[in-house]
Each structure stands twice: as C-alpha cells, then as structure tokens.
Amino acid sequence: MRDVPFAAVAGFPVNHSLSPVMMRRWLADVGCPGDYGRVEIAPSHAERFFKALPELGWTGVNVTVPHKEIALQSADHVTDAAKAIGAANLLTVMSAGALKADNTDIIGIKAALAEDKTDTPAVLIGAGGAARAALSYLARQDRQITLVNRTRDRAEALAATCPASIRISTDLDEALMGAGLVINATSLGMTGQPSLAPDLSKTQDEALIFDMVYAPLETGLLKQGAQAGRRCVDGLEMLIGQARPSFEALFGAAPPADTPIKTTLLEALGQQA
Ligand code: NAP
Numbered sequence: 001m002r003d004v005p006f007a008a009v010a011g012f013p014v015n016h017s018l019s020p021v022m023m024r025r026w027l028a029d030v031g032c033p034g035d036y037g038r039v040e041i042a043p044s045h046a047e048r049f050f051k052a053l054p055e056l057g058w059t060g061v062n063v064t065v066p067h068k069e070i071a072l073q074s075a076d077h078v079t080d081a082a083k084a085i086g087a088a089n090l091l092t093v094m095s096a097g098a099l100k101a102d103n104t105d106i107i108g109i110k111a112a113l114a115e116d117k118t119d120t121p122a123v124l125i126g127a128g129g130a131a132r133a134a135l136s137y138l139a140r141q142d143r144q145i146t147l148v149n150r151t152r153d154r155a156e157a158l159a160a161t162c163p164a165s166i167r168i169s170t171d172l173d174e175a176l177m178g179a180g181l182v183i184n185a186t187s188l189g190m191t192g193q194p195s196l197a198p199d200l201s202k203t204q205d206e207a208l209i210f211d212m213v214y215a216p217l218e219t220g221l222l223k224q225g226a227q228a229g230r231r232c233v234d235g236l237e238m239l240i241g242q243a244r245p246s247f248e249a250l251f252g253a254a255p256p257a258d259t260p261i262k263t264t265l266l267e268a269l270g271q272q273a
Pocket of ligand 1 (some may be wrong): 065104107108125126127128131149150151180185186188190194213214235236238239242
C-alpha cells in the first residue's frame with residue numbers, strides 16, 4: 001500500500017511513454033501529494049495486474065499499446081465513450097474497490113483537431129486502437145470518411161463497428177486527393193518504424209494534417225504537410241489533451257491551465273533523442 005495516491009502508465013513496451021513527465025509536472029504544480037510511474041506488463045499478465053489494482057492501493061492506470069482492449073474487459077464498469085470505442089486508455093479504482101474503464105483518447109483527438117473543418121473529406125490511416133478513437137470522432141460529423149490500412153480485413157472489421165458510411169482503400173495516394181483532414185493513427189513514422197511520407201500536394205489547400213506519432217515530433221508525414229503548405233498538428237497535442245481528464249480522474253484535481261506542459265514534454269523528448 002502507498003501512503004500517497006499512486007498511478008502509472010501500463011504498456012508493453014512502456015519506456016518511451018512521456019506520461020510520467022507530464023503527470024509529475026502537474027502534480028508538482030498543483031501541489032498535490034502523489035506520484036506517477038511506468039509499469040511494463042506482458043500481455044499474458046495484463047488482466048491479472050489490472051484486477052489487482054484495488055488491492056495494490058493504486059488510484060488507477062493509464063493504458064497504452066497493446067493493453068487497451070484487455071483493460072476494457074478487465075473492468076467492472078465501462079463508460080459510454082470506452083464502450084463506443086471498444087478500448088480503454090484509463091482504468092480508475094472506484095471507492096468500492098471496483099474498476100472503471102474510460103477512454104479519453106477522443107478528448108485528446110478533439111483538442112488536437114480544434115481547427116478541423118468538419119465538413120471536409122477525411123482520410124484516416126490505420127485500423128488499430130487509436131484509429132478506433134479517431135473514427136469515433138469522425139463518425140459524429142457529416143463528412144466523407146476514407147479508411148486506409150495495410151490489412152484490409154482489419155479496416156473492414158473496424159468500419160463494420162461504425163454507423164457512418166466508410167470507404168475503404170489500400171491506395172493512400174488516391175485516397176488523399178481532395179482530402180481536408182488526414183490523420184495518421186498507425187505506428188508508421190515512429191522512431192524505429194518504417195516511414196510514412198506521402199505526397200500531400202493533392203489535398204485541399206486548407207487541409208489539416210494530424211500525426212498521432214510524437215517521437216519524433218516532426219514525422220515524415222508532417223514534413224510533407226509543411227512542404228505542401230498545409231496546417232500540421234503533432235502528436236503531443238493529443239497526448240496532452242487525453243492526459244488532462246486522466247489526471248483529474250486519478251488525482252482528483254484539474255491540471256493547472258498555466259503549466260507550459262508542451263515545453264516540458266519537448267525538453268523530455270530532446271533528452272530521449
Ligand atoms: P495498434 O492498435 O497496434 O495499431 C497499429 C496500426 O499501425 C495498425 O493500423 C497497423 O496496421 C499499422 N501498422 C503497424 N505497422 C505497420 C507497417 N509496418 N506498415 C503499415 N501499417 C502498419 O496501435 P494503436 O494503439 O492504434 O497506436 C497507433 C499509433 O498511435 C502509435 O504510434 C501510438 O503511439 C499512437 N498513439 C498516439 C497517441 C497520442 O496521444 N499522441 C495516443 C494513442 C496512440 P495493420 O492493421 O495492418 O497491422
């Protein structure tokens with residue numbers, strides 16, 4: 001048992017996660033007793049670990065790749081947002097010792113896409129957990145949606161969960177023509193992964209290019225966006241946007257609005273590079 005509120009980010013691997021940097025900075029600035037760490041859990045142990053959280057005395061965990069679906073299944077209560085997305089990025093221990101699963105990724109996506117023109121054609125690249133959250137955002141709007149993924153079956157399975165009409169394509173260059181919003185929700189472009197750097201000159205002049213990857217911060221996709229004169233949004237905007245409600249749920253206080261959290265994260269990224 002801990003004598004101060006304790007939470008962590010759980011994943012496999014998890015060393016790259018910037019969540020502890022962000023949460024500890026907010027804890028210090030808000031003057032709240034508590035601590036936040038990282039925990040690497042192999043998939044075979046994830047469910048047992050999540051169910052043990054009340055006994056461990058933790059306030060909860062943020063959940064990252066590849067545990068978001070197991071997290072949902074391990075919970076006693078599931079919020080509508082997590083249910084709709086089919087994955088949880090936040091587990092909190094309730095007062096009765098039960099576990100609540102929530103998904104704040106969609107809040108992060110909304111924050112990142114504050115300047116999105118929601119009636120323009122959107123191209124979503126990816127069909128994993130992050131793409132599910134993005135699709136949940138897109139499906140609330142009246143817009144054309146094209147889903148592009150390496151594995152077509154996975155794209156079809158994801159589209160089938162969504163009430164909106166979705167076009168599926170494996171030809172990214174063709175899908176990008178006339179797009180007003182492009183979202184990368186794959187791990188392509190991450191340090192150590194193959195690059196994603198399509199020609200974006202055929203997208204709309206005002207198109208918004210959003211890459212969920214934040215290490216490196218300026219991915220091949222965003223470089224292509226800048227070169228084509230498009231508006232670009234990096235993955236830190238979503239990371240910060242999803243972390244704000246997580247912090248409040250885990251530590252019972254809102255993160256201070258005036259903390260220059262992006263600067264803190266940029267410094268941490270510089271140290272990781
Ligand atoms: P995931 O469920 O494992 O899905 C991975 C996706 O990437 C799938 O669509 C997969 O395609 C695709 N992919 C992986 N390797 C590929 C390759 N070599 N070529 C083509 N496609 C490839 O992961 P996730 O949870 O959705 O996360 C996806 C990315 O979003 C990660 O980089 C993660 O860090 C980022 N993310 C960022 C934030 C943030 O706050 N900024 C939040 C959540 C996630 P297949 O279906 O064909 O395998």
